[in-house]
Amino acid sequence: xxxxxxxxxxxxxxxxxxxxxxxxxxxxxxxxxxxxxxxxxxxxxxxxxxxxxxxxxxxxxxxxxxxxxxxxxxxxxxxxxxxxxxxxxxxxxxxxxxxxxxxxxxxxxxxxxxxxxxxxxxxxxxxxxxxxxxxxxxxxxxxxxxxxxxxxxxxxxxxxxxxxxxxxxxxxxxxxxxxxxxxxxxxxxxxxxxxxxxxxxxxxxxxxxxxxxxxxxxxxxxxxxxxxxxxxxxxxxxxxxxxxxxxxxxxxxxxxxxxxxxxxxxxxxxxxxxxxxxxxxxxxxxxxxxxxxxxxxxxxxxxxxxxxxxxxxxxxxxxxxxxxxxxxxxxxxxxxxxxxxxxxxxxxxxxxxxxxxxxxxxxxxxxxxxxxxxxxxxxxxxxxxxxxxxxxxxxxxxxxxxxxxxxxxxxxxxxxxxxxxxxxxxxxxxxxxxxxxxxxxxxxxxxxxxxxxxxxxxxxxxxxxxxxxxxxxxxxxxxxxxxxxxxxxxxxxxxxxxxxxxxxxxxxxxxxxxxxxxxxxxxxxx
Amino acid sequence: xxxxxxxxxxxxxxxxxxxxxxxxxxxxxxxxxxxxxxxxxxxxxxxxxxxxxxxxxxxxxxxxxxxxxxxxxxxxxxxxxxxxxxxxxxxxxxxxxxxxxxxxxxxxxxxxxxxxxxxxxxxxxxxxxxxxxxxxxxxxxxxxxxxxxxxxxxxxxxxxxxxxxxxxxxxxxxxxxxxxxxxxxxxxxxxxxxxxxxxxxxxxxxxxxxxxxxxxxxxxxxxxxxxxxxxxxxxxxxxxxxxxxxxxxxxxxxxxxxxxxxxxxxxxxxxxxxxxxxxxxxxxxxxxxxxxxxxxxxxxxxxxxxxxxxxxxxxxxxxxxxxxxxxxxxxxxxxxxxxxxxxxxxxxxx
Numbered sequence: 001x002x003x004x005x006x007x008x009x010x011x012x013x014x015x016x017x018x019x020x021x022x023x024x025x026x027x028x029x030x031x032x033x034x035x036x037x038x039x040x041x042x043x044x045x046x047x048x049x050x051x052x053x054x055x056x057x058x059x060x061x062x063x064x065x066x067x068x069x070x071x072x073x074x075x076x077x078x079x080x081x082x083x084x085x086x087x088x089x090x091x092x093x094x095x096x097x098x099x100x101x102x103x104x105x106x107x108x109x110x111x112x113x114x115x116x117x118x119x120x121x122x123x124x125x126x127x128x129x130x131x132x133x134x135x136x137x138x139x140x141x142x143x144x145x146x147x148x149x150x151x152x153x154x155x156x157x158x159x160x161x162x163x164x165x166x167x168x169x170x171x172x173x174x175x176x177x178x179x180x181x182x183x184x185x186x187x188x189x190x191x192x193x194x195x196x197x198x199x200x201x202x203x204x205x206x207x208x209x210x211x212x213x214x215x216x217x218x219x220x221x222x223x224x225x226x227x228x229x230x231x232x233x234x235x236x237x238x239x240x241x242x243x244x245x246x247x248x249x250x251x252x253x254x255x256x257x258x259x260x261x262x263x264x265x266x267x268x269x270x271x272x273x274x275x276x277x278x279x280x281x282x283x284x285x286x287x288x289x290x291x292x293x294x295x296x297x298x299x300x301x302x303x304x305x306x307x308x309x310x311x312x313x314x315x316x317x318x319x320x321x322x323x324x325x326x327x328x329x330x331x332x333x334x335x336x337x338x339x340x341x342x343x344x345x346x347x348x349x350x351x352x353x354x355x356x357x358x359x360x361x362x363x364x365x366x367x368x369x370x371x372x373x374x375x376x377x378x379x380x381x382x383x384x385x386x387x388x389x390x391x392x393x394x395x396x397x398x399x400x401x402x403x404x405x406x407x408x409x410x411x412x413x414x415x416x417x418x419x420x421x422x423x424x425x426x427x428x429x430x431x432x433x434x435x436x437x438x439x440x441x442x443x444x445x446x447x448x449x450x451x452x453x454x455x456x457x458x459x460x461x462x463x464x465x466x467x468x469x470x471x472x473x474x475x476x477x478x479x480x481x482x483x484x485x486x487x488x489x490x491x492x493x494x495x496x497x498x499x500x501x502x503x504x505x506x507x508x509x510x511x512x513x514x515x516x517x518x519x520x521x522x523x524x525x526x
Numbered sequence: 527x528x529x530x531x532x533x534x535x536x537x538x539x540x541x542x543x544x545x546x547x548x549x550x551x552x553x554x555x556x557x558x559x560x561x562x563x564x565x566x567x568x569x570x571x572x573x574x575x576x577x578x579x580x581x582x583x584x585x586x587x588x589x590x591x592x593x594x595x596x597x598x599x600x601x602x603x604x605x606x607x608x609x610x611x612x613x614x615x616x617x618x619x620x621x622x623x624x625x626x627x628x629x630x631x632x633x634x635x636x637x638x639x640x641x642x643x644x645x646x647x648x649x650x651x652x653x654x655x656x657x658x659x660x661x662x663x664x665x666x667x668x669x670x671x672x673x674x675x676x677x678x679x680x681x682x683x684x685x686x687x688x689x690x691x692x693x694x695x696x697x698x699x700x701x702x703x704x705x706x707x708x709x710x711x712x713x714x715x716x717x718x719x720x721x722x723x724x725x726x727x728x729x730x731x732x733x734x735x736x737x738x739x740x741x742x743x744x745x746x747x748x749x750x751x752x753x754x755x756x757x758x759x760x761x762x763x764x765x766x767x768x769x770x771x772x773x774x775x776x777x778x779x780x781x782x783x784x785x786x787x788x789x790x791x792x793x794x795x796x797x798x799x800x801x802x803x804x805x806x807x808x809x810x811x812x813x814x815x816x817x818x819x820x821x822x823x824x825x826x827x828x829x830x831x832x833x834x835x836x837x838x839x840x841x842x843x844x845x846x847x848x849x850x851x852x853x854x855x856x857x858x859x860x861x862x863x864x865x866x867x868x869x870x871x872x873x874x875x876x
Contacts, residue, residue, distance in 0.1 A: 166615035169578050170671075172602040173609045174629030174678060181603075184628075188619040 033346035037365035040405060043372055046380035047245050050238045062239040067223075072243065074137065075219045078205055081141045082148070083198050089145060090152035090197065091190065093294065095182075096287055098160040101277045103284065108291040112153045113517050115146065115298035117509040119466040119483070121210025122502045123147040126302040128214055129309070129495050140217040146298045147211065148204055152197035159193035160186075165275035178278070192259060199255040206247055207373030209469040210487065220244045221469070224375045228382075228473060238383065241376045248371055306506070309499035321485065322500050329465055329481040329508075332396075336403035337461035340411040341453055343404050348415035353424060363412075370409030377405050378473035399474045406470060407460040414459060418452020419445070455515070462512040466505055482508075528587075529554040529714050530575065530682060535584035537570055537738075544570045545581070546738040552714060552731070554681075557705065559717045559729035559746075563761065567738040572684050572718045576609050577602030589681060608675035608713075609684040613691055614667040616659040622670050623655040629678045644673040647707055665696045672704060676711065683708060685717040689724060701728055722762045726750060734758050750799070752787060752867050759797050759867075766798040766842055772868060780834040781842075782813075784862045788870075796866040803844050805830065805852065806859040818856045823848055832858060 051059055062068075096102050097109040115123070124143045127134050134142075163186065171185045172178075209221045220240055227237035280287050310317070347366050350359050369377070381402050385393040392398050422445040430440035468483040475484060486501035530552040537545040545567045552558050562568045573579045575586060577593065577600060586594040588607070593600050616625050623641050630637060642652055648669040659667060668688050675683060685704070689697045705728060708715045719725050725732050726746040733743040742754045753759040756767060770779035772790040777783070779796060781803070786796060815835030822829045828848045831841040844860070852858055 164613070164615060166611040166613065167617060169573075169576070169602070170609065170611060170615040170674070171617070171628070172578070173576060173605075173607060174674065175603050175606070177603055178601075185617060188617075191619070 029346045029349055033350050033359075033362050036343050036347060036408075037362040039343075040365050040369040040408060042384070043369065043377045043380040043405065044245065046384060047238070047242045047376070050235070050383070051242055054235050054239075058235060059239060062236055063243060068240060068243060071218060071220050071223050071240070072247075074217070075206065075247065077137055078140055078144070078217075078219060079202055081137070082144045082205055083202060085141065085145045086149045086152050086201055087194055087198060089149045089290075089294070090156050091187075091194070092290055093149075093153055094157040094160050096291060098157050099275060099278055100280050100287065101284075102280060102287055102291070105277075108295075109157065110517065111291065111295045111299060112157075113150050113513055114510075116150045117513045118147070118299075118302050118506055119210070119468075119502075119509070120144075120147040120204070120208055121214055121468060121483075121487070122306075122505065123298075123302060124211045124214040125486075125490055125495070125498065125502060126305040129305050130301060135216050137217060139215045140212055143211060143215065144201075144205060144208075146294075148201045149294075149298075151200045151204070152194065155193035155197045156190055159190050161275075163189055163275065168275075195255055195259040199251060202251050202255075203248065203371050203373075206244060206251070207375065207469070209375060209472075210483075214490065220247065221373055221375050224379065225469065225472070228375075228379065237379060241379050244373055245376055248373070252368075252371065302506075306499055306503055309496050310503060313496040313499055317497055317500050321480075322504075325480045325482050325485045325501065326504060328479060329483075332399070332403070332481060333461035333464040334457075336400055336407065336464045337411075337457035337459075339400055340404045340407045340460045341415065341456040344408055344411035344415050344456065345453075348412055348419050351416060352419045366412055367409045369405050370407065372405075374402075374406055374467065374470035375473070377402055378470040381405075382473060394474070394476045396476060396479075399471065399476070402470045402474045403460070403464050403467070406467070407463045410459045410463060411456040414452045414456035415449070416452075418449040418455075421452070422448035458515070459512070462509055465508045527554065528552065529589060530716075531585075531587040532571075532575070533585040533587070535571065535574060535581045535586070537567075537574065537579070537581050543738050545574075548584070548735070548738075548740045550733055550740060550743060552682075552716060554714055555709075555712050556731060557708070557715045557717065557729045558731045558733060559719060559725035560733045560735060561719055561722055561725035561761075562735035564720055566735040568718045568720075568735050569686065571735070572609075572686055572716065575682075575716065576607055576684055577605045606678065606680055607682045607684060608678060608680035609686060610668065610671045610675055610688045612687045614659075614664075614671035614688075616667055616670055616674070618659055620659075621655065622657050622659070622662070625659065625670055626655075626673045626677055628674060640677065644677055647676060647711070648673045649703060649707075664692050665700055668692070668700060669703070672707065676707070676713075681714060683713050683715045685715060687719055688717075690719070690721065697724070726762065734761065736761075753797070753869075755869060756795070756797070759869075764800050764843070766800060766803065768796050768798070768839065770794055770796045770866075770868075772796075777866060777868065779866075780836050780839055781860055781862060785865045786868045787865045788868055790868045794868045796868050798862060798866050800843060800845050802863050802866075803842065804861050804863065805832075805844065805846060806861050811859065813857070813859045816858055816860060818852045818854050818858060821851055821854055823851065832860065 054062075093108070093112050097105045097112065102108065118126075120143075123146060127139070127143050167189075168181050168185055171181045176184060206219075207221055208219075209225050212219050213222045213225070220243060224237050224240050224244065227234050227240065231237075344366065347363055351363050381398050382393070385398055426444050426448070427437075427440045430444045431437060435443060465481075466483060467481075468487055471481055471484050472487065475481070480488075482501045482505050486498045486505070489495075489498035489501070528551045530550075532548060532550045535545050535548040536543075548567075548571060550558075560568045560571060570579065574581050574594065575588075580594050580597045580599050583596055584594075585592065585596075586599070588605070591600075593605060617628065620628065622645075626641050626644050627634070627637055630640065634640065641655060645652055645654060650666065650669050650673070654662070654666070654670075659670070662670065671688070688704070689700050692700055701724060705715075717725070717728055719728075726749075729746060731743060732746050732749050734741045734749065736757065741758055742749060749758070750762050753762060756765070759765045759767070768779045768781070770777035770784075770786075770793075772786055772792065772794045774791070775785060775789070777786045777790075777794065777796050781798075784796070784798075786794075813835070815833075817833050818830055819833050819841055820831040826848060827845050828851055830844045830846055830852065832844060833841045842860075
């Protein structure tokens with residue numbers, strides 16, 4: 001439906017000559033973008049409304065109790081341990097692969113990103129079946145670092161590639177030893193990349209359910225799912241959801257503060273000379289321990305465990321249920337991808353073609369919702385349908401709505417970039433050559449934006465393939481995706497039966513990894 | 527006494543011989559320009575002096591200290607040689623003041639005063655200290671980069687094409703300002719550039735590099751008037767090259783009989799700078815066959831193309847005042863001021 005009206009809006013010609021910041025140009029598109037923005041405010045609005053609805057006394061008894069305090073504290077410990085460790089591992093790996101003559105640097109760079117193809121809860125499945133005693137905070141931090149450090153490695157490695165080596169030469173000419181150059185010049189310039197990657201990991205830690213549930217480590221998110229599974233519309237779950245959202249907002253705020261309002265881009269003009277790689281010489285062998293060890297821990301362990309279970313299960317574990325879950329997953333992924341991309345079109349369009357203050361606000365709404373944990377989005381949708389739209393409860397429509405909310409930012413990124421590559425001048429040139437505005441749009445802009453839109457669909461689809469929490473909470477009864485089927489089998493400790501599902505998720509996610517790698521190379525201008 | 531001495535420097539990258547037996551001496555408190563087309567090895571030479579790279583062969587001596595002997599040597603941070611890069615290479619995460627103080631000793635007591643002095647030295651306002659690099663113009667960034675390098679009180683300052691990213695007008699102002707600052711501080715400078723005008727006007731000594739070899743080094747005027755070969759002649763400015771027959775201080779060429787430098791006899795090639803050739807005024811009798819073929823008026827300077835009697839030679843371009851221009855088709859007489867330069871026979875056309 002959304003898609004149809006979007007297409008209609010495209011047909012409507014509008015004056016391309018007049019573009020002012022105060023007026024609202026591109027009327028119909030604007031209305032659509034505003035609707036999507038409003039929709040994306042739903043989860044936050046829900047939490048606010050529930051808090052108001054139950055009253056302060058109830059909030060106090062539900063939130064200010066030892067159990068919630070414990071959960072907040074354990075989530076804090078998790079963040080405080082995982083983030084610094086991930087930063088250390090990612091920066092060391094990025095430096096080794098980008099700035100030293102370590103043998104096989106390209107291979108190690110690939111292997112550093114590939115763990116992203118393994119869903120976090122598959123990482124912990126692999127570790128739990130290898131080390132059954134893995135439990136609690138230490139286990140949680142260990143698996144989280146392994147599963148999430150690539151989120152830091154990617155931006156840090158890209159930033160290292162972009163740094164102007166002349167700046168480091170300048171520091172050396174001012175009397176700094178190589179070690180001092182790294183800490184006083186290189187590391188500070190990586191701050192933006194480190195902040196961005198850390199925020200991403202911190203948000204994942206807040207919202208991740210499967211990884212921590214598997215090794216019995218309680219966080220705010222696992223507690224909400226537990227509450228939810230015992231009673232669907234419990235004020236307790238909603239209130240912990242409120243606390244979780246508050247944590248998210250606090251993280252976003254902290255990141256803004258730490259990042260500061262700074263520009264670390266290269267100051268000069270022209271292209272930077274590529275940096276020289278430092279010779280490791282006699283440190284080559286010790287240096288190889290880090291990438292090789294990480295590859296074993298992040299890829300070797302999941303692959304060996306998966307392989308072992310698959311071998312033990314033989315052909316018998318691949319049955320009709322497996323293909324059914326695969327089909328459902330692909331169908332949901334594709335539908336969700338197309339829907340989320342269509343929902344992002346109006347905003348992506350406006351932010352490129354008619355930027356303005358109000359537009360930026362609407363855009364922020366599109367982006368913030370992606371940092372909300374899946375549990376909160378699902379909780380909000382379930383509660384709203386149960387109260388007001390009961391016929392929609394546990395339907396595909398609600399599940400897809402949840403996916404759109406969760407993956408809206410992913411859809412925006414690809415679309416924005418590709419629409420920006422089709423400047424309005426091209427459209428005007430087409431009109432000057434006799435095309436109607438509608439024809440110009442179809443033949444020039446949509447044509448140029450198509451690859452970006454396809455990439456957006458793919459990115460969202462791959463996200464949906466590995467989505468567990470929201471799917472568990474929103475899926476119609478009896479509908480199983482790869483992730484939920486995997487989850488119910490592992491909950492029954494049927495590790496052999498779960499293996500094919502994990503293997504298929506990994507296979508489906510591999511292209512995402514390739515895409516991310518290509519993207520980071522491109523942003524570095526290579 | 528020589529401050530910096532490069533002895534037979536060689537450097538190879540894979541198949542490319544970047545530098546091949548380069549030797550150069552730099553006197554204290556002098557200004558040297560290393561000039562050459564891109565890929566001539568001039569930046570490599572500078573990076574070897576700075577210590578970012580080490581030569582395969584040859585030695586670098588600085589102030590009586592051996593800095594590099596083949597691939598072994600002292601690393602950049604222990605050399606105490608200042609450098610200003612093409613884009614300034616300011617630390618983007620630090621303010622102007624922090625950039626300038628970056629090289630100070632830890633806990634320098636008079637930090638604020640030294641920053642103020644250095645800002646004053648490079649003719650920047652003290653209010654700039656709190657700005658960030660991206661808030662500065664290109665010229666200001668270069669001044670800060672210079673102040674930052676001056677903060678270590680180096681005896682030698684390397685300038686790696688520091689003016690090439692600036693606008694033409696600003697480039698000249700900056701060149702003069704930098705020369706002035708370095709001269710006042712008594713600091714020896716080596717400028718690397720591909721701009722021959724910049725090299726000739728900045729330096730006391732110009733060294734021309736080509737294909738990794740040092741072709742010629744000397745005073746700017748010597749190089750401009752007596753280049754070693756025609757490539758160098760053309761690299762340093764426009765030149766008129768003519769075949770001639772030399773004999774006892776004179777040469778006969780298409781322009782008539784002109785005085786030449788050196789003692790040459792027989793068939794030679796001579797070089798004149800266009801500004802040495804003038805169109806003779808009014809009543810001088812024109813020479814047969816010297817015909818104006820094109821006149822381009824360009825305001826203060828006009829360019830006149832004159833065809834020579836020997837039609838196999840290309841027309842000569844003469845730069846002249848925009849007043850009293852001849853018309854195309856006029857026959858004229860050309861006079862030559864000063865001496866023509868004769869390339870030593872090895873390099874001349876046979």
